[in-house]
Amino acid sequence: MKPSEPFGLGLFSKMTAPLLSGVDAARHLELLRTARPLVHCLTNEVVQEITANVLLAAGASPAMVVAEEEAGFFAGIAGGVLINIGTPYPSRLRAMHASADAARAAGRPWVLDPVAAGGIPWRDGIIREFVEKQPTVIRGNASEILALAGEKSGGKGVDSTDSSDAAVEGAMRLAGSSGSIVVVTGETDYVTDGVRTLRVTGGDPMATLVVGTGCSLSALVAAFCAVSDDRLTASATACALAKKAAEAARRRSEGPGSFHNAYLDGLHLIKPADFTSAE
Amino acid sequence: MKPSEPFGLGLFSKMTAPLLSGVDAARHLELLRTARPLVHCLTNEVVQEITANVLLAAGASPAMVVAEEEAGFFAGIAGGVLINIGTPYPSRLRAMHASADAARAAGRPWVLDPVAAGGIPWRDGIIREFVEKQPTVIRGNASEILALAGEKSGGKGVDSTDSSDAAVEGAMRLAGSSGSIVVVTGETDYVTDGVRTLRVTGGDPMATLVVGTGCSLSALVAAFCAVSDDRLTASATACALAKKAAEAARRRSEGPGSFHNAYLDGLHLIKPADFTSAE
Amino acid sequence: MKPSEPFGLGLFSKMTAPLLSGVDAARHLELLRTARPLVHCLTNEVVQEITANVLLAAGASPAMVVAEEEAGFFAGIAGGVLINIGTPYPSRLRAMHASADAARAAGRPWVLDPVAAGGIPWRDGIIREFVEKQPTVIRGNASEILALAGEKSGGKGVDSTDSSDAAVEGAMRLAGSSGSIVVVTGETDYVTDGVRTLRVTGGDPMATLVVGTGCSLSALVAAFCAVSDDRLTASATACALAKKAAEAARRRSEGPGSFHNAYLDGLHLIKPADFTSAE
Numbered sequence: 001m002k003p004s005e006p007f008g009l010g011l012f013s014k015m016t017a018p019l020l021s022g023v024d025a026a027r028h029l030e031l032l033r034t035a036r037p038l039v040h041c042l043t044n045e046v047v048q049e050i051t052a053n054v055l056l057a058a059g060a061s062p063a064m065v066v067a068e069e070e071a072g073f074f075a076g077i078a079g080g081v082l083i084n085i086g087t088p089y090p091s092r093l094r095a096m097h098a099s100a101d102a103a104r105a106a107g108r109p110w111v112l113d114p115v116a117a118g119g120i121p122w123r124d125g126i127i128r129e130f131v132e133k134q135p136t137v138i139r140g141n142a143s144e145i146l147a148l149a150g151e152k153s154g155g156k157g158v159d160s161t162d163s164s165d166a167a168v169e170g171a172m173r174l175a176g177s178s179g180s181i182v183v184v185t186g187e188t189d190y191v192t193d194g195v196r197t198l199r200v201t202g203g204d205p206m207a208t209l210v211v212g213t214g215c216s217l218s219a220l221v222a223a224f225c226a227v228s229d230d231r232l233t234a235s236a237t238a239c240a241l242a243k244k245a246a247e248a249a250r251r252r253s254e255g256p257g258s259f260h261n262a263y264l265d266g267l268h269l270i271k272p273a274d275f276t277s278a279e
Numbered sequence: 280m281k282p283s284e285p286f287g288l289g290l291f292s293k294m295t296a297p298l299l300s301g302v303d304a305a306r307h308l309e310l311l312r313t314a315r316p317l318v319h320c321l322t323n324e325v326v327q328e329i330t331a332n333v334l335l336a337a338g339a340s341p342a343m344v345v346a347e348e349e350a351g352f353f354a355g356i357a358g359g360v361l362i363n364i365g366t367p368y369p370s371r372l373r374a375m376h377a378s379a380d381a382a383r384a385a386g387r388p389w390v391l392d393p394v395a396a397g398g399i400p401w402r403d404g405i406i407r408e409f410v411e412k413q414p415t416v417i418r419g420n421a422s423e424i425l426a427l428a429g430e431k432s433g434g435k436g437v438d439s440t441d442s443s444d445a446a447v448e449g450a451m452r453l454a455g456s457s458g459s460i461v462v463v464t465g466e467t468d469y470v471t472d473g474v475r476t477l478r479v480t481g482g483d484p485m486a487t488l489v490v491g492t493g494c495s496l497s498a499l500v501a502a503f504c505a506v507s508d509d510r511l512t513a514s515a516t517a518c519a520l521a522k523k524a525a526e527a528a529r530r531r532s533e534g535p536g537s538f539h540n541a542y543l544d545g546l547h548l549i550k551p552a553d554f555t556s557a558e
Numbered sequence: 559m560k561p562s563e564p565f566g567l568g569l570f571s572k573m574t575a576p577l578l579s580g581v582d583a584a585r586h587l588e589l590l591r592t593a594r595p596l597v598h599c600l601t602n603e604v605v606q607e608i609t610a611n612v613l614l615a616a617g618a619s620p621a622m623v624v625a626e627e628e629a630g631f632f633a634g635i636a637g638g639v640l641i642n643i644g645t646p647y648p649s650r651l652r653a654m655h656a657s658a659d660a661a662r663a664a665g666r667p668w669v670l671d672p673v674a675a676g677g678i679p680w681r682d683g684i685i686r687e688f689v690e691k692q693p694t695v696i697r698g699n700a701s702e703i704l705a706l707a708g709e710k711s712g713g714k715g716v717d718s719t720d721s722s723d724a725a726v727e728g729a730m731r732l733a734g735s736s737g738s739i740v741v742v743t744g745e746t747d748y749v750t751d752g753v754r755t756l757r758v759t760g761g762d763p764m765a766t767l768v769v770g771t772g773c774s775l776s777a778l779v780a781a782f783c784a785v786s787d788d789r790l791t792a793s794a795t796a797c798a799l800a801k802k803a804a805e806a807a808r809r810r811s812e813g814p815g816s817f818h819n820a821y822l823d824g825l826h827l828i829k830p831a832d833f834t835s836a837e
Binding site: 044045046047049050086087088089090116119120121122123156157158159208209210211212253254255256257258260261 | 317319324327328331332335336340341342343344345346347348349352353356357370539540541542543544545546547548
């Protein structure tokens, strides 16, 4: 079914998926700030610094332990694990598999970020192997989620060419088939387990001009999932925090450079009460 | 011949090489903003984030696909390819060769950035292999271009110890022998195919205190070459955009930290008309 | 002995270790700015950009030459070498050993940053091998230094869970047993050769929310040691410059994003006289 069809499941989800409640978001941010969870990040070469800085600013503790000799051990210690397939190569993939396996064995949440899914056959095979290990959460842009749901063949490199509204249905189907929570981000973010779907609005398009805002959001999802068993709400709170920080950043920046810093400031300055006062 | 000799070819070039015209620069920036080309970057470990952010801010779409298993495939899809030899090692070099070969086979422009050429024998051998593949453009600082032209043995690590004025002749000779357009950047930038030479003035020395401003300029050259077959003008427009953004950044910064962000803001905010109104 | 015991060596050191003198700091910053030493950095994947930018802002010249085929050669050319064990893996470790060996052979200073020491058995073995090569300086946070001194088993991932005051004794013992100068950083920084100990106060806790401020301080230590044989004072000056830049940054920032840039601005803007006028 195409997103433009008027009465399908897609439209239904878009219209009726409830917004994340401010009270729930506030409670989850409080949990994060109290626990300061250790998040083990195996991410791509381009975004390691912003990913660490986003976690630190939001109130978590990042660690990048990347060698296959120690990644699995460390994943067993961490509160949550991020696996981002942005720049995969064989030795790093072995470390990622060791970490995903250790997180599963320890009952810890792990998040898969399937960067550029649908664009390159070799990479799609890699991503499929991780999806089959049933990540706690899969977080991607619309083109990536649609590709994983079997609906189309990828965006423009790492950038989405589809709107998140068009990917809600695919996200729900992917959640159902994979057993993972699926987060599809864009102008509106949707978080679904295949049955329940939460919607998060807000944000600012300038975020798409700063590399790593999406990748580091996946790390934030891992951080929030480390402090709450309600992982649908935890994942949606990560999205809401990112969107609120982007809005604050836009008000205080003139371009993507100043936006980047103001975004980090925003993640740090936003307080739990900011989610309830906004309602 | 030494750059201080008064009547040589070097002086002639410096004095008579025409400035890039504002109309040409405006037209090329318009082309970039319309096409938003996908630029495949195989660059060094240090500057991946700024390289992606520079491309995004300027209006292109970056992608770093680095594994030898997928780099060649992806280079065939991209509008342009960057090969930066800042932190080479064997597996990455195989990915770089696959990408350069794929770009050549697909008739797409690729840019070589020969970081620290002339400084380390092992690296010089690597760079020579890429030069022999006839890059569309070679972009370096004066010490690097002089080393490739066979005139001296390198700068201070990755920093130039020579002025670009002193390297014009060497750049012209290198362009003639390699078949590549050569861009030598510094206080003044020169872009030459060995016959025609364009000059770009402006900029700000603070840019040399931010790592990756040179490396990311090579990515911008690839982006502009992806949208125009007039690659002399395309390369010079990349230089002009970088210099104009540096000037804007200097007016709004106090040191290299604030300069970095203001530079990205500048790349984003500069419009085609800014090149013609300045004339 | 525990740091809370009132009459031990720890308290003695904390109370009586002299502050780095402003005159000494000013002289060493002058030396750095004049010589602009080339610092060869083999550091972790996450902090390469900020490490280069910190060196450039402070007045040194960074170079990351990471392949085992060229790292040793380059270490022989550089004024100082940094070995940071944040994201070790076999091929990079070979490059690090080659660089450490070349620095020793050439009589050049090299600094070891034992990231997350005490946290992962495989990594601890790696760090031990470097400690046995007698680095000129070992720079770590309190948890790392305590782990190397055999007193406890590590912090929270890469973050310290101990105060630097609690690690003075351990640092002195480690300096005595290793033959290295030991720098333990935190709210107060201590620099010790096992006999003499210097104290550096100031700074701002916001620095702990920006990834790489500690790692890049180790690079600054290498830079200052490259320009002075009084390496106790040189190392302490690196700490003092970082603390002063952090104070300046705090006054001009609202969160970790703006702090990051203001910190780099501060490193660039601080002049030798600022150390003497402050006394």
